[in-house]
Amino acid sequence: MADVQNPPPYDLIILGASGFTGKYVVKEALKFLNSPSSPLKAIALAGRNQAKLAQTLEWATHPDTPPPIPILTADTNDVSSLHHLCAQTKIILNCVGPFRLYGEPVVAACAEIGTDYLDISGEPEFMELMEAKYHEKAVDAGSLVVSACGFDSVPAEMGFLFNSRQWVDPALPNRVEAYLSLESDKKIAGNIGTYESAVLGVANAHKLRELRRSRPKRSRPAIPGPPLKGSVLERQKKIGLWALKLPSADSIVVRRTFSTLTENPGGLPGKNESIEQMFNREAYWSTVKPAHFGVKIGSKSLLSIFCIMTVGVILGIFGQFSFGRWLLLKFPSFFSLGLFRKKGPSEDEVRSASFKMWFVGHGFSDSSLVSQEKPKPHMEIITRVMGPEIGYLTTPIILVQCALILLNQRDNLPKGGVFTPGIVFGPTDLQERLQDNGITFDVVSRSVFSV
Numbered sequence: 001m002a003d004v005q006n007p008p009p010y011d012l013i014i015l016g017a018s019g020f021t022g023k024y025v026v027k028e029a030l031k032f033l034n035s036p037s038s039p040l041k042a043i044a045l046a047g048r049n050q051a052k053l054a055q056t057l058e059w060a061t062h063p064d065t066p067p068p069i070p071i072l073t074a075d076t077n078d079v080s081s082l083h084h085l086c087a088q089t090k091i092i093l094n095c096v097g098p099f100r101l102y103g104e105p106v107v108a109a110c111a112e113i114g115t116d117y118l119d120i121s122g123e124p125e126f127m128e129l130m131e132a133k134y135h136e137k138a139v140d141a142g143s144l145v146v147s148a149c150g151f152d153s154v155p156a157e158m159g160f161l162f163n164s165r166q167w168v169d170p171a172l173p174n175r176v177e178a179y180l181s182l183e184s185d186k187k188i189a190g191n192i193g194t195y196e197s198a199v200l201g202v203a204n205a206h207k208l209r210e211l212r213r214s215r216p217k218r219s220r221p222a223i224p225g226p227p228l229k230g231s232v233l234e235r236q237k238k239i240g241l242w243a244l245k246l247p248s249a250d251s252i253v254v255r256r257t258f259s260t261l262t263e264n265p266g267g268l269p270g271k272n273e274s275i276e277q278m279f280n281r282e283a284y285w286s287t288v289k290p291a292h293f294g295v296k297i298g299s300k301s302l303l304s305i306f307c308i309m310t311v312g313v314i315l316g317i318f319g320q321f322s323f324g325r326w327l328l329l330k331f332p333s334f335f336s337l338g339l340f341r342k343k344g345p346s347e348d349e350v351r352s353a354s355f356k357m358w359f360v361g362h363g364f365s366d367s368s369l370v371s372q373e374k375p376k377p378h379m380e381i382i383t384r385v386m387g388p389e390i391g392y393l394t395t396p397i398i399l400v401q402c403a404l405i406l407l408n409q410r411d412n413l414p415k416g417g418v419f420t421p422g423i424v425f426g427p428t429d430l431q432e433r434l435q436d437n438g439i440t441f442d443v444v445s446r447s448v449f450s451v
């Protein structure tokens with residue numbers, strides 16, 4: 001647990017700063033270092049290669065001379081190097097992935113030492129395994145461990161909470177479907193790190209099922225009205241997109257947030273929160289209404305949807321056996337039809353890209369209508385989250401804002417434990433902070449149809 005008398009020298013350490021995503025996280029974090037009213041006064045970069053880390057710093061500060069930011073050596077295979085990092089900082093921002101390969105020793109070290117931990121994982125099995133193995137330890141040590149603090153899964157979590165809160169009493173949502181649309185006038189591409197995580201996720205899907213079978217069942221909120229149904233491919237006329245079911249981490253993370261909320265109505269108390277803060281938190285959660293949730297990838301072009309579907313099928317087949325995985329990882333650009341590259345997207349491509357995530361909510365204008373026989377949702381609220389390129393601009397913005405909240409609102413957050421971003425940051429000012437940094441939330445339309 002943090003020693004108040006002798007605070008560690010760094011506010012945060014960016015681990016894996018030399019990676020493709022890590023270097024953009026460094027660039028984003030530097031915007032807030034020592035700026036007026038920022039709680040960020042001291043940071044360090046960490047990784048296994050000093051020269052690459054120094055290059056990262058030069059890239060992130062170009063054309064200025066890099067500030068004197070310490071570069072620390074740490075390898076996830078060397079537990080003592082991780083303990084040494086944890087002892088020197090309030091927060092570790094972990095950008096070392098695939099998380100299923102490298103993440104656990106970092107979470108273990110943070111939960112051991114009592115250091116707060118945020119990462120950008122989009123790997124459900126890793127997240128659920130960390131919760132199963134380290135939650136109790138993290139509670140005891142006062143370490144807050146939050147995965148998925150990037151594009152996976154904060155726009156989905158905050159966007160869903162935003163839509164859910166538009167259903168003001170007596171209105172009641174039944175389902176919210178998110179449609180993700182990636183836009184650019186250049187090529188849209190991701191780096192190999194994300195691709196490798198996806199390939200390993202497909203290959204190990206059975207492990208997630210086994211993990212869940214071995215764990216006690218989590219509570220689920222009661223959602224009035226019909227269950228979520230829908231085809232794999234659909235034409236969403238309202239927003240003019242073809243859409244395909246996306247097996248991303250988002251819906252799993254949102255479901256975990258609602259399980260925690262069902263088990264802890266009113267949310268989780270802050271470690272030293274004031275009475276006023278307690279009322280604010282409970283008031284926030286009282287306006288959130290659970291609903292079925294699913295995510296789809298959308299495009300105006302049916303051809304793009306078929307390309308994405310083809311890549312999904314290729315990953316699904318080749319990811320099942322080791323030679324297939326070897327081929328997928330050896331020739332990422334070929335097997336992903338250019339969606340992922342060994343060298344990642346160029347700076348120009350990153351700058352040109354953006355996303356829109358539409359949340360189409362269906363429900364009832366009056367909750368009393370749910371008690372009818374075969375109730376049919378007749379009200380629709382569409383909201384939207386928009387922002388810059390997902391992996392290397394939006395993800396660093398989110399991760400850094402989550403870290404800044406930890407730094408200046410720590411007393412209002414749970415003392416420790418492994419949680420989802422929604423449960424920890426939902427009742428904070430994260431949405432306003434994201435808006436101030438280019439990720440917007442808006443209500444697009446509200447309609448009531450005759451039944």
Ligand SMILES: NC(=O)c1ccc[n+]([C@@H]2O[C@H](COP(=O)([O-])OP(=O)(O)OC[C@H]3O[C@@H](n4cnc5c(N)ncnc54)[C@H](OP(=O)(O)O)[C@@H]3O)[C@@H](O)[C@H]2O)c1
Pocket residue numbers: 016017018019020021022047048049052074075076077095096097098099102120121122148149150151152153191192193194195197390391392395
């Ligand atoms: N949430 C999101 O939306 C989102 C967005 C982007 C990325 N991601 C995730 O972030 C992860 C990284 O992606 P990326 O594209 O940045 O990958 P990357 O370019 O390959 O970077 C990986 C980083 O991990 C470091 N590393 C690897 N093994 C290590 C070890 N044993 N000890 C210490 N450091 C080690 C690498 O160090 P070296 O430089 O020394 O090789 C590098 O800094 C992936 O899991 C990806 O899915 C998530």
